[in-house]
Amino acid sequence: MSEIVAGWPILSIVTFLPVAGAILILLSRMSARGENVGYDNGVKLLTLLVTIATFVASVFAFAAFDFNNPNYQLQESIPWAFGASYAMGVDTLAISLVMLTTFLTPICILASWVIEKQVSSYMVLFLILESLMIGVFCAQDIILFYIFFEGGLIPMFILIGVWGGDRRVYAAFKFFLYTLLGSLLMLVAIIYMIATAGTSNIPALTEYAQSTGFDQNVQIWLWLAFFASFAVKMPMWPVHTWLPDAHVEAPTAASVVLAAILLKMGGYGFLRFSLPMFPHASHYFQFFVFALSVIAIVWASLVAFRQVDMKKLIAYSSVAHMGFVTMGIFSGNEQGIQGAIFQMLSHGIISGALFLCVGVVYDRMHTREIAFYGGLVNRMPVYAAVFMLFTMGNVGLPGTSGFPGEILTMVGAFQISGWIAACAALGVIFSAAYALTLYRKVALGNIENPKLDKIADLDAREWVQFVPLIIATLVMGLAPTYVLDFTASSAQTIIAQFAGAGQ
Amino acid sequence: MNPLIDLSRDLALARPELLLVAFALAGAIIGAWFKDRSFTTLSTLGVVAILASGLLSVALNSGAAVEIFQGAMVVDGVAGFAKALIAISAAATLALGADYFTSTKEQRFEFPLLVALATLGMFVMVSAQDLISLYVGVELQSLAAYVLAAWRRDDARSSEAGLKYFVLSAISSGLLLFGSSFVYGFTGSIHFDAIAAAVGEGAGGIGLIFGLVLMLCALGFKMSAAPFHMWTPDVYEGAPTPITAFFAAAPKVAAVALMARLLYGPFVELTGQWQQVVAALAAISMVWGSVAALIQTNLKRLMAYSSIGNMGFALMALAAGTSKGPSSALIYLALYLPSTIGMFALILAMRRAGDSAETVSDLAGLARKRPWMATLFTMLLFSVAGIPPFAGFIGKLAVFTATIDGQVYWLAILGGVAAVVAAAYYLRLIASIWFAPPAEQLQSPSSTIMLTAVASAALSFPVLVLLLGALQSAAENAVRMSF
Numbered sequence: 001m002s003e004i005v006a007g008w009p010i011l012s013i014v015t016f017l018p019v020a021g022a023i024l025i026l027l028s029r030m031s032a033r034g035e036n037v038g039y040d041n042g043v044k045l046l047t048l049l050v051t052i053a054t055f056v057a058s059v060f061a062f063a064a065f066d067f068n069n070p071n072y073q074l075q076e077s078i079p080w081a082f083g084a085s086y087a088m089g090v091d092t093l094a095i096s097l098v099m100l101t102t103f104l105t106p107i108c109i110l111a112s113w114v115i116e117k118q119v120s121s122y123m124v125l126f127l128i129l130e131s132l133m134i135g136v137f138c139a140q141d142i143i144l145f146y147i148f149f150e151g152g153l154i155p156m157f158i159l160i161g162v163w164g165g166d167r168r169v170y171a172a173f174k175f176f177l178y179t180l181l182g183s184l185l186m187l188v189a190i191i192y193m194i195a196t197a198g199t200s201n202i203p204a205l206t207e208y209a210q211s212t213g214f215d216q217n218v219q220i221w222l223w224l225a226f227f228a229s230f231a232v233k234m235p236m237w238p239v240h241t242w243l244p245d246a247h248v249e250a251p252t253a254a255s256v257v258l259a260a261i262l263l264k265m266g267g268y269g270f271l272r273f274s275l276p277m278f279p280h281a282s283h284y285f286q287f288f289v290f291a292l293s294v295i296a297i298v299w300a301s302l303v304a305f306r307q308v309d310m311k312k313l314i315a316y317s318s319v320a321h322m323g324f325v326t327m328g329i330f331s332g333n334e335q336g337i338q339g340a341i342f343q344m345l346s347h348g349i350i351s352g353a354l355f356l357c358v359g360v361v362y363d364r365m366h367t368r369e370i371a372f373y374g375g376l377v378n379r380m381p382v383y384a385a386v387f388m389l390f391t392m393g394n395v396g397l398p399g400t401s402g403f404p405g406e407i408l409t410m411v412g413a414f415q416i417s418g419w420i421a422a423c424a425a426l427g428v429i430f431s432a433a434y435a436l437t438l439y440r441k442v443a444l445g446n447i448e449n450p451k452l453d454k455i456a457d458l459d460a461r462e463w464v465q466f467v468p469l470i471i472a473t474l475v476m477g478l479a480p481t482y483v484l485d486f487t488a489s490s491a492q493t494i495i496a497q498f499a500g501a502g503q
Numbered sequence: 504m505n506p507l508i509d510l511s512r513d514l515a516l517a518r519p520e521l522l523l524v525a526f527a528l529a530g531a532i533i534g535a536w537f538k539d540r541s542f543t544t545l546s547t548l549g550v551v552a553i554l555a556s557g558l559l560s561v562a563l564n565s566g567a568a569v570e571i572f573q574g575a576m577v578v579d580g581v582a583g584f585a586k587a588l589i590a591i592s593a594a595a596t597l598a599l600g601a602d603y604f605t606s607t608k609e610q611r612f613e614f615p616l617l618v619a620l621a622t623l624g625m626f627v628m629v630s631a632q633d634l635i636s637l638y639v640g641v642e643l644q645s646l647a648a649y650v651l652a653a654w655r656r657d658d659a660r661s662s663e664a665g666l667k668y669f670v671l672s673a674i675s676s677g678l679l680l681f682g683s684s685f686v687y688g689f690t691g692s693i694h695f696d697a698i699a700a701a702v703g704e705g706a707g708g709i710g711l712i713f714g715l716v717l718m719l720c721a722l723g724f725k726m727s728a729a730p731f732h733m734w735t736p737d738v739y740e741g742a743p744t745p746i747t748a749f750f751a752a753a754p755k756v757a758a759v760a761l762m763a764r765l766l767y768g769p770f771v772e773l774t775g776q777w778q779q780v781v782a783a784l785a786a787i788s789m790v791w792g793s794v795a796a797l798i799q800t801n802l803k804r805l806m807a808y809s810s811i812g813n814m815g816f817a818l819m820a821l822a823a824g825t826s827k828g829p830s831s832a833l834i835y836l837a838l839y840l841p842s843t844i845g846m847f848a849l850i851l852a853m854r855r856a857g858d859s860a861e862t863v864s865d866l867a868g869l870a871r872k873r874p875w876m877a878t879l880f881t882m883l884l885f886s887v888a889g890i891p892p893f894a895g896f897i898g899k900l901a902v903f904t905a906t907i908d909g910q911v912y913w914l915a916i917l918g919g920v921a922a923v924v925a926a927a928y929y930l931r932l933i934a935s936i937w938f939a940p941p942a943e944q945l946q947s948p949s950s951t952i953m954l955t956a957v958a959s960a961a962l963s964f965p966v967l968v969l970l971l972g973a974l975q976s977a978a979e980n981a982v983r984m985s986f
């Protein structure tokens with residue numbers, strides 16, 4: 001298969017295929033005589049096809065990728081202005097996240113079938129968002145990375161603000177401004193780095209940071225500027241407060257994308273920039289990050305327990321799970337980093353699936369209040385089973401993909417500090433408490449609410465939505481080595497970069 | 504040297520300015536004869552003349568700085584670059600204005616002539632090579648602008664705008680002259696090269712600094728940098744919208760280019776002295792422009808604060824004190840102009856029953872009513888907010904790069920924070936466009952407006968991606984040649 005794409009700019013194709021689809025929709029809107037149901041369905045179908053095509057293209061890219069080569073591959077480069085260039089390339093970490101993105105987007109489009117207002121604008125924005133997300137992971141130039149990273153705010157802002165819930169405008173503003181503040185500080189740091197190292201190419205910058213190294217005092221500031229951006233994106237306690245609002249108000253598909261992919265950009269940023277480029281500062285701040293991670297794990301789990309809104313509960317559980325990721329990343333050892341990467345991929349699938357589960361009942365009843373539901377297993381047995389599986393994944397039950405990530409990050413952290421790992425383990429217990437309570441209140445028992453008497457089980461579209469996610473969760477849970485072996489080369493490079501120059 | 508041969512060479516190099524003079528004088532005669540019936544013809548001719556003069560300025564650029572009229576003016580890279588920007592924005596706003604005044608039946612033939620005269624003043628400003636031509640250029644531009652601000656002489660707000668602009672601007676002109684006299688007194692020359700030489704030999708001292716600071720204050724007033732911005736919101740609000748668009752675009756380029764010439768030309772040896780002043784102007788403008796805009800409900804007042812904030816960013820580049828400073832300021836302006844003009848074009852397009860949009864809530868629900876206009880408006884707003892991948896981001900990138908190159912780190916960080924605050928009020932407009940329920944139906948926009956808006960949006964992103972490299976090298980070459 002790899003011969004087929006030899007010589008093709010395959011990463012650019014994967015990245016910009018969705019934008020091409022968006023342009024197609026815009027052109028069709030120009031010629032369409034007003035928007036009606038038939039036109040809207042056509043647009044939905046076209047979007048679905050484009051996202052599937054993107055997934056297929058990414059599979060080709062994956063096939064062309066040499067698993068044993070730890071370097072950046074499939075590289076493309078065109079010089080641009082300001083010394084920056086349009087440079088693309090992926091290593092195993094990046095391509096895993098690209099695959100996650102292209103895998104989830106068609107599912108999101110399926111989940112968006114219920115959208116009825118301004119369908120063509122919605123689909124255009126979603127396609128643009130997909131391109132920008134893929135671009136973040138493929139960019140090999142730090143300016144290009146920043147453009148994709150920040151550009152993603154635009155479609156997300158409008159998606160939340162137009163198609164969201166009751167407090168959507170507030171949530172959209174909070175999301176945008178929070179993330180922007182962190183990012184602009186990072187931009188200043190990026191420009192400083194380019195001025196110092198004389199290049200904006202990410203591998204070259206890493207090389208510079210490893211050989212010459214940024215001045216240790218300056219590194220602290222640069223690290224903090226990057227941290228401001230990635231910690232907000234992640235999100236880490238105490239800058240996570242935008243997340244519950246954004247998640248709750250966003251339409252289902254946007255929640256899925258937020259939880260599954262946008263949050264991963266924070267972790268990706270730490271792994272790509274903070275550890276390899278500022279190893280000294282990363283060591284310096286190691287316990288600072290550990291402390292924040294543990295607070296996030298314990299505190300967010302406790303907060304999740306008290307939520308009355310299903311989406312908000314899952315949002316807080318995301319904050320807790322991202323705590324494991326940051327803890328793993330800053331352990332800086334093989335278990336920690338491998339676990340963090342695994343946890344990022346697994347959380348992408350499980351949290352995405354949980355938001356879809358909420359979406360299923362929300363589409364039927366138009367409320368996310370936990371107290372409204374109860375006894376769904378009587379009317380929706382299949383749904384209850386699916387929901388059960390992902391709840392267990394969220395808890396980290398062995399056999400689901402939630403388990404290896406949590407255990408590995410804890411093993412990684414244990415090698416640095418037993419106490420940190422012990423506190424994080426508390427979070428695992430709490431997560432079982434809130435997740436199982438949620439499940440009991442929503443699915444088990446008898447139906448008390450007469451409005452639920454007519455609720456229908458999953459339809460065909462929803463089935464199609466869940467099946468790939470179920471398979472992915474089980475495969476990653478039962479055979480984690482496929483993923484771990486694949487990401488090992490990236491992880492080892494990062495570990496060496498973190499350890500080498502830091503001591 | 505034969506002064507006559509000299510003069511003919513000088514006149515050849517001054518063709519862009521002469522063209523504008525010729526148009527203004529001939530137009531005055533035509534207008535006196537045919538009265539307001541000649542409005543459309545004169546406006547069209549005006550657009551052509553201004554664009555042609557801009558093209559000529561670029562074409563006359565020989566690759567080296569040439570002084571003309573015994574050193575009163577200079578034809579060089581920065582002048583050529585700035586004149587091209589000025590001409591394009593003046594022509595665009597003239598076209599928008601002609602279109603607007605035709606629809607409001609206010610076709611008075613003086614409009615294109617005044618725009619051309621203001622443009623001429625700006626050309627002289629950016630080519631100024633001594634203190635006299637500097638002052639003459641500034642005044643020519645300002646006098647035309649006062650009349651334009653008071654265009655609706657029966658309208659109280661417009662007359663107030665004109666008067667306020669005139670009185671306050673006259674004070675700043677006084678400051679400019681006062682400062683210039685100090686500079687002349689302490690260096691013994693009005694010519695920039697001679698001043699530079701005198702400064703290099705250590706002439707001046709505190710008196711020279713005093714003169715320079717006074718001149719900077721006056722120029723800060725002309726470009727509406729805080730704390731000399733008080734006139735801006737009132738004048739922007741009172742003047743008819745296309746004239747506000749004119750104020751928001753071309754004169755800013757002229758003022759910034761003139762300031763760059765002054766700081767990096769005659770006073771380059773005093774960088775350590777003026778750097779703090781310019782940095783303070785930049786910081787106050789960025790912060791106040793962003794914060795004060797947050798509470799505005801009137802679109803034109805909001806645009807006024809937006810331009811104050813944007814001038815802050817341009818000044819931030821000048822505060823760098825390295826050669827990247829002026830070139831980044833020019834790049835920033837080149838990218839700021841299309842967004843501004845495009846936004847004003849769209850504000851002009853928001854007309855219902857003859858009234859143009861006045862408040863932010865007039866934009867409500869545009870995305871439902873006119874999705875294309877909403878898309879263009881959104882792109883332009885994200886561009887001025889400095890969000891990638893749009894032009895405004897590239898401009899900010901250039902400015903931040905210059906500031907960090909000049910090691911003024913605190914200003915860069917402050918700029919980052921100000922940009923977030925600024926994004927908040929641009930987002931308010933976007934929120935109104937997309938999130939609010941639709942207001943009344945709008946009239947269809949004219950083709951001039953849509954053409955301007957589409958061109959601006961195209962320049963803010965897709966075209967920019969291809970042309971950015973060329974723009975960057977043009978700006979850098981211009982600066983290298985001039986300073």
